[in-house]
Amino acid sequence: MSVKEITLCGGGNGIHAFAPIALERGLRVNIWAPYGDEAYLLKKGAEEEGGIRAVFTDRSIIKMPHRISSRAPEVIPGADLIVIITPAFVHRFMLGEIYPLIGEKASIVVIPSRSGLEYEYLSLGFAEEVNLTGFQTLPWACRIEEYGRKVRIFGIKEYQAVASIAEGPVDAFYRELEELIGVKIKKMESFLSLTLGNMGQLIHPGIMYGIINRYGEKEFAGDEIPLFYQGVDDSTARILEGLSSELLLIRDHIASRGEGLHLADVPSLKEWLISSYGDEIEDKGSLRAVFNTNRVYRGLKVPVVEGDGGRYHLDKGTRYVREDLPYGLLVSKGIAVLCGLKTPVMDEVITVLQNWLGKEYTVGGDLRGRDIGESRIPQNYGLESLDDLIGAIL
Ligand code: NAD
Numbered sequence: 001m002s003v004k005e006i007t008l009c010g011g012g013n014g015i016h017a018f019a020p021i022a023l024e025r026g027l028r029v030n031i032w033a034p035y036g037d038e039a040y041l042l043k044k045g046a047e048e049e050g051g052i053r054a055v056f057t058d059r060s061i062i063k064m065p066h067r068i069s070s071r072a073p074e075v076i077p078g079a080d081l082i083v084i085i086t087p088a089f090v091h092r093f094m095l096g097e098i099y100p101l102i103g104e105k106a107s108i109v110v111i112p113s114r115s116g117l118e119y120e121y122l123s124l125g126f127a128e129e130v131n132l133t134g135f136q137t138l139p140w141a142c143r144i145e146e147y148g149r150k151v152r153i154f155g156i157k158e159y160q161a162v163a164s165i166a167e168g169p170v171d172a173f174y175r176e177l178e179e180l181i182g183v184k185i186k187k188m189e190s191f192l193s194l195t196l197g198n199m200g201q202l203i204h205p206g207i208m209y210g211i212i213n214r215y216g217e218k219e220f221a222g223d224e225i226p227l228f229y230q231g232v233d234d235s236t237a238r239i240l241e242g243l244s245s246e247l248l249l250i251r252d253h254i255a256s257r258g259e260g261l262h263l264a265d266v267p268s269l270k271e272w273l274i275s276s277y278g279d280e281i282e283d284k285g286s287l288r289a290v291f292n293t294n295r296v297y298r299g300l301k302v303p304v305v306e307g308d309g310g311r312y313h314l315d316k317g318t319r320y321v322r323e324d325l326p327y328g329l330l331v332s333k334g335i336a337v338l339c340g341l342k343t344p345v346m347d348e349v350i351t352v353l354q355n356w357l358g359k360e361y362t363v364g365g366d367l368r369g370r371d372i373g374e375s376r377i378p379q380n381y382g383l384e385s386l387d388d389l390i391g392a393i394l
Helices: 013-024 038-049 088-098 117-124 171-181 191-196 200-215 234-255 269-280 287-292 325-339 344-357 386-393
Strands: 005-009 028-032 052-055 060-063 067-069 081-084 107-110 131-135 140-146 150-156 159-165 184-187 304-306 312-314
Touching: 005 013, 013 028, 013 052, 013 060, 013 140, 013 150, 013 171, 028 038, 038 052, 038 067, 081 088, 088 107, 088 117, 088 325, 117 131, 117 159, 117 191, 117 386, 131 171, 159 171, 159 191, 171 184, 191 234, 191 325, 191 386, 200 234, 200 312, 200 325, 200 344, 234 269, 234 287, 234 325, 234 344, 269 287, 325 344, 325 386
Parallel strands: 005 028, 005 081, 028 067, 052 150, 081 107, 107 131, 159 184
Antiparallel strands: 052 060, 131 159, 140 150, 304 312
């Protein structure tokens, strides 16, 4: 392996999982945990436990990271691989801090990338030798059980869709990542495929749109909290189909320009669900049935928080909206604008969700709301035409 030293950035579930896995492969592993007192708590927990313990379904490992710090200058400069695992709203801060410290030949991996990460990275002007690789999802379903001490890994994905912005060939690097993480890597055509193929941008806002319309500010007793995926009804399925169709219009418009981008790896929502979950889905007949009968989704409830008197209401902090709108659906809307395409279903979903959050991303369907600066739409990075966008990523 050419990677010898890796710095993991963040202090959440994914970092707890990745650290012992990378240590088991014999790498030097540091953690940069700048948030609150996470560096202190991680160090304290790991020292008391004798390392971070990752508990899989069939085995467990415990390994001690080499260095844990809240300060980037202590752990970024020597690393040849830097891995960010945080919610998307933290990426901008982390990339900005890493930029002046990173070694000339180091690689950055962001897990998961969500949409529009490439514009953020390109706007910072990293040296050409510094590669960026985005993963579509986190390889592990995992939860911290004791901070700094123990993480439970419930499952490992079979493969990961990834894309890179890199000077030379990336195949050897992908083989190294496969060996390091222990999952197969599926190479996407370009970062645009990763951005458009981020299906969380359709699934989560689409289903939340249906839920908000149906329940709004309603309060639930503990046993009344509705199901999220199994609760998809015909009208929500129509919205999800509409979102997916508009995404495919964007894909086909760009592919038809004949500039070398085929985007054949951006599927419809239904195709993606069937290829991701296969036999876990009992009835593949309609999109609604695919959601309602997917065993992996069984029993998962809508995101709620507990209010007064033990009653629950919809959680306005949910990442299904806070992350999947500004780092997902809005990015696709931004690309649709560059294509000159109309997206009435996206517009409707964005309007309902932003009103519910108290945000303003769009005004009358235009990307000029007061909060649009939070989003990773290409227009926020000076990409004002489709030629700009394609030129930036190719
Ligand atoms: P997490 O929720 O554990 O990450 C939270 C961490 O992000 C915090 O502990 C902190 O280190 C960092 N952070 C949060 N706010 C910050 C701020 N303002 N400044 C600096 N750092 C801050 O995330 P995770 O579970 O490791 O997942 C990472 C991403 O992967 C998320 O987008 C999540 O939705 C997604 N994901 C997670 C899982 C899972 O099983 N854990 C599965 C699929 C996808």
